[in-house]
Amino acid sequence: MSPLQEISWQGLWKNNPALVQMLGLCPLLAVSNTTINGLGLGLATLFVLLGSNITVSLVRNWVPNEIRIPVFVMIIAGLVTVIQLLMNAYTYALYQTLGIFIPLIVTNCAIIGRAEAFASKNNVKLAAWDGLMMGLGFLLILVALGIVREVLGNGTLFSGAHLLFGSMATHWQITLFETNETFLIAILPPGAFIALGLLIAVKNKFDKRIEALVVGEKKAKTTERARVTADNIT
Amino acid sequence: MNSIVSKSSLILGLFALATTFVVTITHQLTAPEIAKQQELATLANLNAIIPNTLYSNNLTQDCIITTDQFNNPIKVFRARNDTNENIALAIEAIAPDGYSGRIDLLVAIDFNGRVLGTRTIKHTETPGLGDKIEIEKSDWITSFNGKSLKADDDPNWKVKKDGGMFDQFTGATISPRAVVKSVKRTLTWYELNKKDLYNQAINCGDKA
Numbered sequence: 252m253s254p255l256q257e258i259s260w261q262g263l264w265k266n267n268p269a270l271v272q273m274l275g276l277c278p279l280l281a282v283s284n285t286t287i288n289g290l291g292l293g294l295a296t297l298f299v300l301l302g303s304n305i306t307v308s309l310v311r312n313w314v315p316n317e318i319r320i321p322v323f324v325m326i327i328a329g330l331v332t333v334i335q336l337l338m339n340a341y342t343y344a345l346y347q348t349l350g351i352f353i354p355l356i357v358t359n360c361a362i363i364g365r366a367e368a369f370a371s372k373n374n375v376k377l378a379a380w381d382g383l384m385m386g387l388g389f390l391l392i393l394v395a396l397g398i399v400r401e402v403l404g405n406g407t408l409f410s411g412a413h414l415l416f417g418s419m420a421t422h423w424q425i426t427l428f429e430t431n432e433t434f435l436i437a438i439l440p441p442g443a444f445i446a447l448g449l450l451i452a453v454k455n456k457f458d459k460r461i462e463a464l465v466v467g468e469k470k471a472k473t474t475e476r477a478r479v480t481a482d483n484i485t
Numbered sequence: 486m487n488s489i490v491s492k493s494s495l496i497l498g499l500f501a502l503a504t505t506f507v508v509t510i511t512h513q514l515t516a517p518e519i520a521k522q523q524e525l526a527t528l529a530n531l532n533a534i535i536p537n538t539l540y541s542n543n544l545t546q547d548c549i550i551t552t553d554q555f556n557n558p559i560k561v562f563r564a565r566n567d568t569n570e571n572i573a574l575a576i577e578a579i580a581p582d583g584y585s586g587r588i589d590l591l592v593a594i595d596f597n598g599r600v601l602g603t604r605t606i607k608h609t610e611t612p613g614l615g616d617k618i619e620i621e622k623s624d625w626i627t628s629f630n631g632k633s634l635k636a637d638d639d640p641n642w643k644v645k646k647d648g649g650m651f652d653q654f655t656g657a658t659i660s661p662r663a664v665v666k667s668v669k670r671t672l673t674w675y676e677l678n679k680k681d682l683y684n685q686a687i688n689c690g691d692k693a
Binding site: 310315322328329 | 489493496500505507511512518519522525526612
């Protein structure tokens with residue numbers, strides 16, 4: 252795999268910030284109650300991650316090792332404030348719904364984690380790609396959780412799309428079923444934990460299947476016994 | 486040793502300056518748009534409860550800040566017509582006794598003390614149960630339209646469970662009860678302070 256492909260694979264699947272690294276779970280669980288909320292926060296996080304990775308990579312040779320963390324935090328906090336102001340100005344209604352979770356992106360460990368672990372050691376091109384892919388990995392999980400919780404809890408999909416896409420999206424809402432008794436636990440925070448747990452379980456199951464297939468092929472070629480267990484515990 | 490410390494401080498300082506600069510520039514560029522959006526949002530809220538055919542003044546600017554019975558600072562917007570006649574007030578009301586904290590309301594009352602409309606502005610009630618006080622979830626909040634207080638202890642101004650005229654929700658009585666109580670309190674307060682509220686000099690909005 253080329254470095255770019257490897258980074259994409261890491262960000263989207265193998266080392267997904269939400270499913271594997273388990274970073275930034277607080278905003279992930281709090282705002283994933285509808286698809287649009289998840290998408291909105293996912294996009295905001297993606298932009299911050301992309302911007303912070305690029306900036307950190309640009310200045311990586313100028314920043315002494317001892318003060319790198321305060322500098323990274325400053326860069327991230329500055330970027331988040333910029334995004335917050337832009338959202339407040341141009342997506343006012345969405346900004347109102349996401350509320351405190353926009354400024355809280357500063358504390359999302361996935362962002363400082365990528366700055367420290369990747370961007371500070373790689374060139375701008377790779378760092379930008381890493382930011383994009385990690386951000387996308389986080390966004391996809393936010394949206395997936397949002398879809399599951401919104402469908403189970405309210406029986407709708409894309410409610411409130413106009414918050415993100417403007418008045419043309421007023422009728423995008425899809426009602427799958429009508430109900431007066433909402434499935435409360437799906438909308439409340441415990442539902443987010445359960446849904447995330449299930450998503451992780453599905454991912455692990457999937458990984459095992461694939462691994463079993465790959466190992467199976469190898470087995471056919473060589474007679475050596477594959478040590479599956481040691482690789483699985485990650 | 487000293488030179489390392491001063492070099493690090495210098496770099497840290499430079500970064501602080503740079504990030505502050507970027508944030509300041511963005512703030513300068515977005516401030517007018519944010520103010521515009523806030524004003525539009527306030528106006529949309531106000532027009533939902535005071536139809537814009539009823540008044541002709543600049544509603545979002547004809548505004549005063551005063552204190553309610555509990556000494557909470559609240560805003561009051563005043564609607565007047567061409568001949569500067571007093572038409573209605575939109576009063577911010579705070580229900581402190583929601584199921585999970587305070588509920589912020591906006592209550593429009595016409596000159597004769599009749600409710601024109603009510604909206605829930607902000608709340609943290611349980612999704613799926615108490616959040617039916619939002620207009621997006623249920624039209625319950627419109628059941629206040631056209632109602633007025635016949636006496637200070639009007640027995641109708643309660644939820645049905647307590648013998649009044651307002652519905653409660655299945656599984657949630659506390660949220661609607663808090664809203665009814667708050668709207669009722671606002672009406673009483675309006676009757677007592679009517680004159681002052683219409684005549685007090687503007688002290689919020691852009692001109693303040």
